[in-house]
Amino acid sequence: MMDESTAVASLAALAQPMRLRVFRALVGAGPAGLTPGVLSALLDVPPSTLSFHLKGLARAGLVAPVREGRHLHYRPALGQMDALLGYLTDHCCEAGAADGCAIQPREVACCDTH
Amino acid sequence: MMDESTAVASLAALAQPMRLRVFRALVGAGPAGLTPGVLSALLDVPPSTLSFHLKGLARAGLVAPVREGRHLHYRPALGQMDALLGYLTDHCCEAGAADGCAIQPREVACCDTH
């Protein structure tokens, strides 16, 4: 179960255009992820700026770097994303929600943790 | 369908401890919401600071102020929250996700829009 400060950190990591694009690109690329070089070219952003944001996403636990031969791969952490969605749904309808809630909480599951 | 900048704005609105607490308190209070005065006492935060954050949440479309007699009520906008969850789930598994996705996108629905 995700706690508040972790949720805030994860939300903050995604609450920035460049970082959201980076994360979406990584998710879109599949479990293998992408290298900073490819991301830099793909999103047209200087390597240093990209590295800054990659570090932010990694600190929030939303991506993880993995050495792959001579290159480096950043892989999306779907499990963390799932946990975030779980936190959000759990706290969206919590208390007096007997009336308006269409589905029970935790029906949400984005991807398996792999 | 929510676009990127709206998603970023919504995420940013929730990516702050005080604002997340405010929003959770409003959701927990049900569709009627709460007044700034009650929230201020409940969360132990100065009225001016609270007003600042309430404005932020309102600008992101996550809460809406409604006059109720002599008082003011801030009501949670569950529809916007639902849209945000939809955006997040849609962009979590998008491309090469044929393998890992447990459920189909848009299964997520937090609350009816009321």
Place this chain on the structure above:
DNA sequence: CCGACGTTTCGACTATCGTCGAAATGTACG
């Protein structure tokens, strides 16, 4: 009307974010 109360605006301050080029670091290939 007027006084009281609830709420917002204003002004000031500190802290952190986002950007980027230049330089440092590390990794593998020859």
Place this chain on the structure above:
DNA sequence: CGTACATTTCGACGATAGTCGAAACGTCGG
């Protein structure tokens, strides 16, 4: 080894967020 290339760190800068007290504003009850 040493060279080439991929990636990160560093330093600097402007911009924006977050906090809060004091003051202004609006809305009602008497």
